[in-house]
Amino acid sequence: MDKFARIDMGAAGGPKVTVGPVGEYAGLGGRAMTSLVVAAEVHPLAHALGAENKLVIAPGMLSGTTGSMTGRLSVGCKSPLTGTIKESNAGGQAAQVLARLGYAAVVLEGKPEGDDLYKIVINKDGIQVIVDNSLKLMDNYPLVAKLRGEYGDRAAYMTIGSAGERGLLAASIACTDPELRPTRHCGRGGVGAVMGAKKVKAIILDDAGMKMRPPVDPIKYRDANRKFVEGLKKHPVTGEGLPAYGTNVLTNVLNEAGGYPTRNFKTGQFEGASDLSGETQAALEIKRGGSATHGCHRGCVIQCSGIYNDKDGNYLTKQPEYETVWSHGGHCGISDLDTVAMLDYMDDNIGVDTIEMGVTIGVAMDAGIIEFGDDAGAIRLMEEVGKGTPLGRVLGCGATVTGKVFAVERVPVVKDQALPAYDPRAVQGIGVTYATTTQGADHTAGYAIATNILKVGGDVDPLKTEGQVELSRNLQIATAAIDSTGMCLFIAFAILDQPETFQALLDMLGGFYGITMTGDDVVALGKKVLLAERDFNSRAGFTKHHDRLPRFFYNETIAPHNQAFLMKDEELDEVFNF
Amino acid sequence: MEHEVPGSAPEQVPLRCQNVALRINRDQLEVFFPMLQRGVTVQASLGCPLGEFLCAQLGIPEEYVAGRITTIFLDNRPVDDLERSLIREGSRVTLSAAMPGLVGATMRRSGFYAALRQGITHQEQGGAAGAGQGTVRLKLFNLLLPELAPLVLAHGVLLQREELDALLRALEAASRMGVASSYLCGRDACGGILVTVSLRE
Numbered sequence: 001m002d003k004f005a006r007i008d009m010g011a012a013g014g015p016k017v018t019v020g021p022v023g024e025y026a027g028l029g030g031r032a033m034t035s036l037v038v039a040a041e042v043h044p045l046a047h048a049l050g051a052e053n054k055l056v057i058a059p060g061m062l063s064g065t066t067g068s069m070t071g072r073l074s075v076g077c078k079s080p081l082t083g084t085i086k087e088s089n090a091g092g093q094a095a096q097v098l099a100r101l102g103y104a105a106v107v108l109e110g111k112p113e114g115d116d117l118y119k120i121v122i123n124k125d126g127i128q129v130i131v132d133n134s135l136k137l138m139d140n141y142p143l144v145a146k147l148r149g150e151y152g153d154r155a156a157y158m159t160i161g162s163a164g165e166r167g168l169l170a171a172s173i174a175c176t177d178p179e180l181r182p183t184r185h186c187g188r189g190g191v192g193a194v195m196g197a198k199k200v201k202a203i204i205l206d207d208a209g210m211k212m213r214p215p216v217d218p219i220k221y222r223d224a225n226r227k228f229v230e231g232l233k234k235h236p237v238t239g240e241g242l243p244a245y246g247t248n249v250l251t252n253v254l255n256e257a258g259g260y261p262t263r264n265f266k267t268g269q270f271e272g273a274s275d276l277s278g279e280t281q282a283a284l285e286i287k288r289g290g291s292a293t294h295g296c297h298r299g300c301v302i303q304c305s306g307i308y309n310d311k312d313g314n315y316l317t318k319q320p321e322y323e324t325v326w327s328h329g330g331h332c333g334i335s336d337l338d339t340v341a342m343l344d345y346m347d348d349n350i351g352v353d354t355i356e357m358g359v360t361i362g363v364a365m366d367a368g369i370i371e372f373g374d375d376a377g378a379i380r381l382m383e384e385v386g387k388g389t390p391l392g393r394v395l396g397c398g399a400t401v402t403g404k405v406f407a408v409e410r411v412p413v414v415k416d417q418a419l420p421a422y423d424p425r426a427v428q429g430i431g432v433t434y435a436t437t438t439q440g441a442d443h444t445a446g447y448a449i450a451t452n453i454l455k456v457g458g459d460v461d462p463l464k465t466e467g468q469v470e471l472s473r474n475l476q477i478a479t480a481a482i483d484s485t486g487m488c489l490f491i492a493f494a495i496l497d498q499p500e501t502f503q504a505l506l507d508m509l510g511g512f513y514g515i516t517m518t519g520d521d522v523v524a525l526g527k528k529v530l531l532a533e534r535d536f537n538s539r540a541g542f543t544k545h546h547d548r549l550p551r552f553f554y555n556e557t558i559a560p561h562n563q564a565f566l567m568k569d570e571e572l573d574e575v576f577n578f
Numbered sequence: 579m580e581h582e583v584p585g586s587a588p589e590q591v592p593l594r595c596q597n598v599a600l601r602i603n604r605d606q607l608e609v610f611f612p613m614l615q616r617g618v619t620v621q622a623s624l625g626c627p628l629g630e631f632l633c634a635q636l637g638i639p640e641e642y643v644a645g646r647i648t649t650i651f652l653d654n655r656p657v658d659d660l661e662r663s664l665i666r667e668g669s670r671v672t673l674s675a676a677m678p679g680l681v682g683a684t685m686r687r688s689g690f691y692a693a694l695r696q697g698i699t700h701q702e703q704g705g706a707a708g709a710g711q712g713t714v715r716l717k718l719f720n721l722l723l724p725e726l727a728p729l730v731l732a733h734g735v736l737l738q739r740e741e742l743d744a745l746l747r748a749l750e751a752a753s754r755m756g757v758a759s760s761y762l763c764g765r766d767a768c769g770g771i772l773v774t775v776s777l778r779e
Contacts, residue, residue, distance in 0.1 A: 236646070236676045240721055250679055252615065252719045256651045256672045257685060258698065269654075274616045279720060283608070304678075322679070422681050429694020430681060447680050467693040475680065493678060496690070560654050561698050 001029075001064065001104040001213065005127055007120065009198045010051050010110025015118065015129040022104045027513075029061030031087040032484035032529050033105050034076025038085055039532040044539035048080035048190070049167055049197040051111035057098070057158070057203075058106075060486005064099025064213045067225050067508055068232070069488045071095050071297035073158075073175060078540070079189035081169040081356070081398055082415045082440040085536040087483065088191045091296035092175030092184030093156035095486055097205040098122070099213060108198045117165075118199050121151070123206040135201045137162045139349045139386065140174045140182035143202065151204045153180055158203040161351025164192030166388050168396030170356040171196060174348065177296050177305075183318040184296050187353035188442065189417060190398075216514030224507035228491075229301050231501025237493035242304040243293045247322040248278035250421075255330075258560045259426030261419075262330045263372045264362040265412050268426050268558045272335025276325050281337055282306070289313045302490050308341045317345035320354070323443070326421035327358020332365055333372035339379065346382040352396060357382070359418035360399045367406035410552050415440035415542070424549060425558045425565050432472035432567055436547045436575040438533035446475035447482070447489050468567070473575045480533075481526035485509065527578060534576055544573050598742065600775045602749065607727055607777070609748045614718045614727055617670070618735040619770065622714040624667055625707040628652060629660035631671070631714070637729050647722065649674040649685045655700035658688045663700055664707040669714045675721040731775035738770050745773070 004023065008016045025033060034056040046052035055077045062070040073095035079086035098106070101122055112118070117136050121128045135143060139161040147157055157176045164171040171192030174182035186192075215221035233239040241249055254260040255273035262270040274280060282292035290307035296318075306319030320328075320340055328334060328343040347354045361378050364370065370377030384392030394405050399418045403411030412419040417440025424431025433446035482489060487505070495502035506517045553565040602609075622631055628650070632638045638647075643660070650657040651672040657663050665671070677685060684691040692699065713736060718726050737745065 236648075236721065237678050237682070241675055242678055245720055247678055249720050250677060250682055252717075253649065253674055253677050253685060254681065256654060256674075256717070256719075257656060257681075257695075258654045259681065274612065277615065277719075279611065279615055279723060283611070426698055427681055427684060427695050428697055429684065429691070433680075443680065468696070471691060471694060490678060493676070493683065496683065563697050566697065 001059070001099055001102055003102045003104065005103055005106045007106065007108050007127065007129060008110045009108060009112045009118070009129075009200065015112065017127045017129060019127065025104065028058075028484065029063070029104065030058055030072060030074040030089065030484040030486045031076070031480060032525060033058035034074045034087050035085060035529050035533050037105065037107065038076050038078065039536040042078050044078070044536050045541070046078055048078045048083070049193060053078050053194055053197070055108040055191065055194045055198060056105055057108075058104065059095035059099035061484065062508060062512060063095040063486040064097075065215065065221075065512060066212050066299075067221070067512070068229050068299050068301050069491055070486050071299060072483075072486045072488055073098070073186070074483065074486075075173055075186040075191045077191055077194045079191070079440070080167070080193050081190040082417050083540060084415055084438060084440060084542060085533045086189035086191060086439060088186035088188045089483060090173070090175045090184040090186045091300070091488065092177050093297050094158050094175040094205055096297060096299070097156040097207045100207040100210040101205065102210075106203075108195065108200060111197060112199050116199060117201050119147075119202040119204060120200060121204045121206070124209040132201070137165060140351050141349050144176060144180060144182045147202055147204060148180060151206060154208055155204050155206040157182065158205070159351070160192045160195050160201060161349060162386060162388060163351045163396050164196035165201070166393065166396070167193045167196055168352065168385070168393060169193060169401065170352040170360070170396050170398045172351050172353050174351055177318070178298055181318065183348055185348065185351075185353070187355065189440065192351050215512040217511045220511030221508060224504045224511050227504035228501060228508060231494045231498050231504060232301050232491065235494040235497060235501075238302045238490060242302050242490060245278035245282050246292065246304050246306055246319050248276075248281050248320065248325050250322045251277040251325060252279065254422065257426060258558070259423045260326065260330055261412070261421065261423045263333045264331060264366045264410055265423060265552070265558070268423050269560060270330035270335070273330060275335040276329045276337060276340065278322070281308075281319065281325070284337060285309065285319060290315075292319065294319065300488070302488065304490060311338065316341050317348065320344040323421045324354040324358065327355050328361070328378065331358055331362040331421075332378055334375055334378060336375055339375040342379060343382055346379070346386065350382070350386045352385065355420050356398045356418045357385070357395070359412060360395050360402045363399045363402050363408050363411055364395060364406065366410060367402075367408045369406065410550075412550060413441060414549060415546055417441050423558055425553055425563050426561055428565065428567060429468045429471060431549055431553070431565050432468055432572060432575065433476060435549050435567075435572050436472065437476060438530065438537055444489055445479060446472050447479045447492050469571050469574050473578065476575070477523060477526035477530055477578075479526070480529040481522045484525055484529060530576075547572050547575070596771055598771055598773045600749075600773065601778055602775060604777050606749060606752050607724065609745070609752045610727055610731060610775070611723045613741070613745065614723060614730065617715045617717040618730070618737075619713050620716050620730065620733060620735055621772070622665055622712055623710070624665055624712040625709040626665055627661045628657060628663040628665060628671065631665045632660070636733055638726065646675060646725070647673050648676040648687055649682075650687055652700045655698050656685045656687070656695060657700045658692060662702050664702060665714060666707050667712040670717070671714055672717040672719065673722050673726065674719040677720075728777055734772045734774040736770035737773050742771055742773060
């Protein structure tokens with residue numbers, strides 16, 4: 001991974017490709033690469049859909065190797081949804097293929113004049129940028145099918161649907177899974193709109209003729225990877241719970257805890273939760289001949305995904321994740337898994353973020369556009385997004401825009417990005433991360449990374465209530481570091497509980513790069529990334545006053561615990577004091 | 579009364595009973611999962627610690643409770659201390675294995691991130707917990723469904739007549755053999771019909 005590609009889409013005479021050494025960004029991967037490039041090279045006041053913005057695509061530090069769980073791809077830019085810096089990552093095959101092709105990053109710059117639409121082909125021979133107007137306004141499933149006809153089934157595809165072309169602020173970038181379905185999305189923050197603004201419809205990645213990236217110390221790397229896999233397989237979350245039920249196993253638990261936001265955050269429990277649960281979903285998938293256990297990229301041993309078939313046993317979509325089932329389900333008062341699965345398919349096909357779209361439809365329901373629980377109405381609204389009607393464009397621009405257009409007071413966003421599936425009034429600590437993350441409300445910004453093992457910020461007594469700010473800070477630092485490795489975040493649970501598995505991860509990094517990595521190195525990387533992101537946001541005009549939840553979280557209590565969000569502003573302001 | 583499921587010759591005479599004992603094959607166990615996921619009413623000795631309810635009353639091994647049931651809710655509140663949380667009439671007890679996500683980790687019993695859920699953690703308020711026999715609402719989630727269902731069902735669950743009706747129909751559908759229709763008429767006993775289930779080995 002010693003190449004750094006820049007593609008100036010706005011160059012005089014047509015797109016211009018420059019491939020050079022990684023240079024000052026050497027040693028970076030994933031979120032560290034995307035965020036440090038954006039922070040250094042994008043004007044913070046740039047229009048996110050303008051020529052000054054850049055779209056940085058980066059595999060993780062270990063992507064393209066024989067290591068397990070190394071297939072996350074990071075995409076970064078200034079977000080058109082939030083106005084902040086943005087890193088959005090996804091599984092699928094793209095990261096592995098791009099890394100094997102030797103690219104530490106591919107940066108889309110500039111903006112072409114005219115209406116031509118482009119595809120970019122990256123293979124062992126280099127990079128080609130080709131006009132292909134036959135792809136205009138195609139959605140992801142037919143688009144990938146068409147591209148496969150031309151480029152075959154060995155390639156990995158990154159594409160945008162019609163939403164990205166239209167510049168909708170919820171637009172995603174799809175990455176194909178091992179079965180070449182466009183089911184893995186860099187979903188959050190409107191990164192698909194940035195790709196669309198640069199008139200890039202598809203990136204075809206073909207690693208034919210390329211080999212796995214070789215480690216500096218193959219034996220150390222192999223042994224560390226073996227221990228890492230053993231650790232993942234023996235842990236009850238990564239070895240049993242996620243493979244059996246997927247992330248939607250959380251529905252029942254969150255509902256029981258009273259932290260399952262229902263009908264646009266009006267209550268913390270949904271009467272239809274058990275109909276939507278991971279347990280119910282897995283049983284249905286198996287009954288219909290699908291699968292409750294499936295990996296989003298080769299080399300995944302957790303296999304948290306699945307295949308969701310329709311009533312006739314035909315493929316409908318990949319197994320919807322917990323946040324998707326929540327946003328299109330309980331958040332909208334919908335308890336039918338088939339409806340949720342259809343909406344998930346439509347999200348993937350049109351190319352929009354499932355969380356943002358589900359939350360937006362819930363806001364639209366609050367506005368009275370349709371009733372809560374209206375399954376057919378929700379599908380109809382998604383069809384409007386796909387058609388690009390005026391209403392569809394409003395909805396496709398997310399919860400904030402929809403809330404403003406329809407004068408809805410209860411709009412669950414931070415920095416204009418929709419809150420995911422956990423009510424911060426029931427789980428106050430996650431509200432700290434929602435409020436303060438550099439990314440806008442994001443449940444993965446402060447994940448359950450092993451801060452206890454890393455000793456990020458020193459020892460914190462987790463049972464002391466005042467530890468919440470410290471925990472959120474430490475989690476955000478640790479997560480920024482893990483996001484940079486290209487490892488799936490779900491490794492968090494095994495390294496949280498099993499120090500030997502965390503050591504195996506460090507040894508993988510060390511064995512691959514021929515260095516000795518410690519927890520301190522990981523923490524330092526995380527801090528570097530976060531500080532760069534924070535600095536970008538500050539220069540973009542964001543202050544501590546943006547690090548707040550919407551007022552209704554402070555003013556309205558939520559059943560069953562009848563509790564409001566209680567964290568004081570001064571406490572939130574302490575999160576980034578490192 | 580005791581009943582084998584499936585049976586080859588459905589009874590045609592309505593039976594009246596407060597107790598139904600079913601014997602099923604292991605592969606029919608999953609018929610009970612939706613019901614256990616939504617919650618079942620079980621008999622319990624009141625006033626005792628939650629740990630005692632799980633181990634002494636339901637018969638779950640202590641090491642299983644300690645190592646496998648990592649997430650427990652009592653009346654919608656995550657529990658850290660099983661010995662200081664008391665069972666009362668109508669208590670709602672929910673059992674789960676380890677869960678993914680930060681919030682999953684947060685809900686863990688005495689987990690490192692327990693502070694993140696301050697405000698909803700179960701705190702025993704004192705006051706009389708009552709004594710004698712009563713009922714508790716019990717839910718099983720995820721990995722614990724197949725693992726604990728046999729114990730809970732052997733302990734017995736209290737069902738209303740229509741619930742038993744639906745259960746027997748589901749068992750019938752699962753077995754594809756006629757068995758259940760004549761057993762749908764349990765007496766309207768206070769607290770429901772006690773249904774115990776054993777597995778054929």
